[in-house]
Amino acid sequence: MAPPHESALAISFPRLRPLSLPIISFSLRDHSGSGEEESHKALETVLKLYTAIRKRNIIDISDIIAKECRCISNLISSPQKFNGKQQVLNFFNSLMMSLGNSNIEFVVQPTIQDGLTIGVSWKLECKNTHIPVGEGFSFHICHVYQGKVVIRNVEMFFREPIEPLQMVRNV
Template sequence: MAAAINFSGQALPRSVGFKAREGMTLISLPSKGSCMLKQQKMKLQQHGMSMRSQAGSKTSITVVSSTRFDDYESSPFSASDTIAEFYKCINEKNLQELDAYISNDCCFEECSFPKPFKGKKEVVQFFEQLMASMGQNVKFNVEHICEDDDLTAGVNWRLEWKGAYIPFTRGCSFYECSTEGDRLLIKKARVVIESPIKPGGIVLTLLKNLTSLFDDFPKTTEWLLKSPQVIIQYIVKIYTMFLAAFINPIVTGYINMWNFVIRLLGFALNILINILKIFLK
């Protein structure tokens, strides 16, 4: 409930606007001089009130009851607080605490994987593998957390090794939480990671050609977009019938070559480490 009170007199040629919650009682302000106004401002602040000047010649006093502050202090975490604690658990390799932030029907979609992780068990197993892969020195550096409302939040982050940025490890995550008991749990998440391949303008060219095909054959496009698995099935059939016999041996040889190179590099690295241990003793 808001009420505007205008005071007459030359000492205070301003209008003072009050914004008060229902149930609050305001004492009247004296109309003599700015000193009395300052004293009254100090009294109002003691009761949880704040004063701020607005454009023009108005001064507004916003009144917030002590009950409002009590409600805020006793309220559960917001979505941003929940997500911040979630990443803290990952960095500290605290799987047990992280488990408490995942809802039983959680759906975690990591765009690098072909299928989303569904259910608390699958999601926790994924993060267990992630923590093991990060080692002891790789951490998430959460740059920003943007909260849409009390239940949704967006995060942009990057991976660092002892404070040094690891290339191609930036990403964005979007979380949807649900209230269960006295806390918020992660119900749905989508993670998008930076691609190491930077095609640049080629993507725009491909998009232009693709949309031209869509516009030329709208009915076919609608049918394909409603059933995307059909496209995959046709591609697999064409590959099996015409290309598999030629490409499979090449791919197999390529994979075997890189396996050999990796084993050779690992062997050379072990020799180098052993030599360094001998000379650095």
């Protein structure tokens, strides 16, 4: 039986069909629109984040992180907070450096979407063997700034406390 908090999420938010990063195409237009369009753009923006991590592209990450972005994560060490775009970019840069040129990549599945708030379930797995080496979840709050959807808040956590990214480096 699922823990109570998982049931509440399934009831409160619609489930989305599974998506895989390599087959995602992006078509962000630079104008604001309806709430439904902004909601779709928020999902695209979050998926762009994981594509940029997979490609180890900090410039693409910088394009979608808001100036006042805040982040909390336990991926690199015990839970830490990062405030402001530069600290958040430093976190993602450290994350990508921890992954190095390994065969480890994020496989992402959106799980909840409520307007500009997006939840994703993810796992780190070996590209060649698809053996999972860790899994977690993230919540992203986006907002529209000058007609563009950007990420304002990131919460990114391993589900099971393991030696964050220590095991990944050995794969």
